[in-house]
Amino acid sequence: MQLDYPQGGSAALVAALVRGITKHGGQIKTAAHVTQINSQKARASGVRLRNGETIEATCAVVSNTSVWDTLALIPAGVLPPKWRAQRQATPACDSFMHLHLGIDAQGLPHDLACHYIVLNDWEQGITAPQNLVLVSIPSVLDAGLAPPGKHTLHVYTPGNEPYGPWQGMNRHSQAYALQKQLRSEVMWQALERIIPDIRQRTTLSLAGTPLTHERYLRRYQGSYGPAIAAGNAIFPGPKTPLKGLLCCGDSTFPGIGLPAVAASGMIAAHSLVPVHQHQQTLATMRLAS
């Protein structure tokens, strides 16, 4: 398991990507929900946005939403039914429970680590619901992430919270609030093993569920990504049967995780240009180094 703590928080990664894109003349459009991937003459021709705007693709459409979310954007009849059915049947990893906390740091041990892993029952393994809890205290490494005298914590059950018990729940209902409280308890208990008086220290507490994941990360069932186990199968490459439509992100090779999805973006980009252009880029890099 690889865990990353970029200085400046995950926003620093986004800022770096934005710099890379705009430096090379790219434009970024945020809050632009795609409702459909358009096609003309059996080729992806652009995207339609929720506000009715259409963006034409001069080269290709590249989708980094999950396999299930991408399929939902392509009208019936555009893709071969067998291919669509196979991709739709991709098994999904479970989702997450989250706790985001702001705590008083006064009097905490100086050797507090940035990261802890609590496994309740070794025999059940790391994918069993409510068994594995990860604790991150990134303000230990980067004090700028919390006000003076405070720490910021992210506690979560990584990819082991089933979507089923949450499916269809009304997020404003009492039943949801209660279930959220009950299924957060395992995270509080894990935290108490590290900071025994954590409940008294907490000044801000936000809990998240698979429905939070689904809604804010806008991922099918709030899933961590495709459950494709190494050795059993391989994540698919960027190409699709619809010409001009490529995929990248955690539903494509090499898989889940920031370095992997960055690599998948490079693979998709490389698939769009001929080899001699790759060679030109390499030559430029050699000159620059």
Ligand SMILES: Cc1cc2nc3c(=O)[nH]c(=O)nc-3n(C[C@H](O)[C@H](O)[C@H](O)COP(=O)(O)OP(=O)(O)OC[C@H]3O[C@@H](n4cnc5c(N)ncnc54)[C@H](O)[C@@H]3O)c2cc1C
């Ligand atoms: C709690 C947690 C901790 C993690 N920790 C690590 C870690 O330490 N190290 C690591 O390497 N990886 C980590 N990961 C995994 C990593 O974050 C993901 O694998 C990676 O972010 C996936 O990137 P992506 O581009 O494939 O998908 P996403 O990041 O899901 O990007 C897809 C984007 O598409 C947008 N979208 C969806 N539908 C539409 C639409 N219709 N129109 C327009 N936009 C749309 C979404 O809003 C989203 O922004 C973690 C994941 C989680 C959930």
